[in-house]
Amino acid sequence: MFTSTTMPPAPDVTRPVVNSFTEWDPLEEVIVGIVDGAAFPTWHAALPPVLPENQHETFRRMAGKPFPPERVAAARAELEQFAHILEAEGVTVRRPEPIPQRQPYRTLHWTSTGMYAAMPRDALLVVGDQIIECPMAWRSRYYESLAYRPLLKEYFRGGARWAAGPKPELSDDQFDLCWEDSGEQLPPRLVVTEFEPTFDAADFTRLGRDIIAQKSHVTNEFGIEWLRRHLGDEYRIHVLEFADTHPMHIDATLVPLAPGKLLIHPDRVPEVPRLFKGWDVMRAPRPVIPDNHPLYMTSKWLNMNILMLDEQRVVVERQDEPMIDAMKRFGLTPIPCDFRNFNSFGGSFHCATLDVRRQGSLESYL
Numbered sequence: 246m247f248t249s250t251t252m253p254p255a256p257d258v259t260r261p262v263v264n265s266f267t268e269w270d271p272l273e274e275v276i277v278g279i280v281d282g283a284a285f286p287t288w289h290a291a292l293p294p295v296l297p298e299n300q301h302e303t304f305r306r307m308a309g310k311p312f313p314p315e316r317v318a319a320a321r322a323e324l325e326q327f328a329h330i331l332e333a334e335g336v337t338v339r340r341p342e343p344i345p346q347r348q349p350y351r352t353l354h355w356t357s358t359g360m361y362a363a364m365p366r367d368a369l370l371v372v373g374d375q376i377i378e379c380p381m382a383w384r385s386r387y388y389e390s391l392a393y394r395p396l397l398k399e400y401f402r403g404g405a406r407w408a409a410g411p412k413p414e415l416s417d418d419q420f421d422l423c424w425e426d427s428g429e430q431l432p433p434r435l436v437v438t439e440f441e442p443t444f445d446a447a448d449f450t451r452l453g454r455d456i457i458a459q460k461s462h463v464t465n466e467f468g469i470e471w472l473r474r475h476l477g478d479e480y481r482i483h484v485l486e487f488a489d490t491h492p493m494h495i496d497a498t499l500v501p502l503a504p505g506k507l508l509i510h511p512d513r514v515p516e517v518p519r520l521f522k523g524w525d526v527m528r529a530p531r532p533v534i535p536d537n538h539p540l541y542m543t544s545k546w547l548n549m550n551i552l553m554l555d556e557q558r559v560v561v562e563r564q565d566e567p568m569i570d571a572m573k574r575f576g577l578t579p580i581p582c583d584f585r586n587f588n589s590f591g592g593s594f595h596c597a598t599l600d601v602r603r604q605g606s607l608e609s610y611l
């Protein structure tokens with residue numbers, strides 16, 4: 246286990262401790278999530294719109310109970326391997342501190358238990374030299390960012406800007422309690438209302454001055470507007486709509502790989518958005534995860550959820566040969582890593598990480 250108390254080596258070039266403007270500038274420091282104590286969340290109306298149909302019964306039955314220990318152990322081992330691979334590539338790896346996930350907490354309106362600190366990409370957004378704690382829409386994720394507080398404090402002391410979206414009440418007004426699946430209808434009916442701002446960082450993808458966002462079952466217009474105003478005139482947030490009937494997180498739909506290189510979901514992005522005119526576009530190959538492999542929270546399109554170490558090197562799931570081949574054909578250098586057991590918990594390399602520091606500065610690419 247890597248500890249987050251070891252200080253990272255000082256970088257050769259003085260740049261802010263938090264510095265990341267894109268998904269592809271050369272990576273220097275990254276937070277990798279942990280699955281310690283991972284538990285099924287308390288059942289709530291926000292879950293069924295995004296959980297796979299075949300998991301609803303399990304989530305209702307197992308609410309507040311730990312995920313199967315053998316699955317947690319297998320995912321933990323893959324996370325360790327992933328961390329080793331990143332270190333071997335010259336990246337400093339940091340880890341959150343485990344916090345109790347099954348201990349009930351309460352607010353004025355409701356009680357819940359937690360879930361995990363496996364996906365830093367959802368809870369924290371890095372834009373330039375600032376790190377933002379997201380106002381997440383799931384009650385089970387209300388305190389998730391606490392696992393990262395030792396790191397946030399350290400980065401702040403090191404000169405980073407540290408901010409947080411307004412903590413949402415997540416009262417019943419925040420949710421469409423009569424939500425029903427709108428089937429293939431687009432745009433889909435979303436479970437989150439405009440009561441207060443909510444967003445997960447994973448509904449945004451960064452290309453320097455331009456940030457692409459989507460509305461989803463966790464990210465509302467109010468949340469996007471809060472972020473737009475918070476970031477100010479230096480950034481342009483573009484809200485795109487995709488052919489995704491159950492949107493939650495953009496990072497298995499539209500994935501910028503490098504300047505001029507874009508990976509898209511072949512069905513959810515039937516037409517390349519005009520913003521990307523002139524870019525080389527690769528349609529993701531169909532995922533190869535077998536049907537009997539448990540995916541508690543997502544579709545199989547996690548094959549797209551890659552991590553760029555720079556404009557060339559990309560971490561890809563080892564068994565995902567079609568994606569490895571596609572990346573090579575696209576001129577990239579895939580670094581294979583076993584991650585299928587981690588995938589069960591709802592994400593892959595992009596979800597499991599937060600790029601705290603990359604080289605580079607604020608530029609325009611669109």
Ligand code: DAV
Pocket residue numbers: 447493494495496497542543544545546547591592596
């Ligand atoms: O395709 O089910 C996965 C994104 C996870 N952050 C999907 C979305």
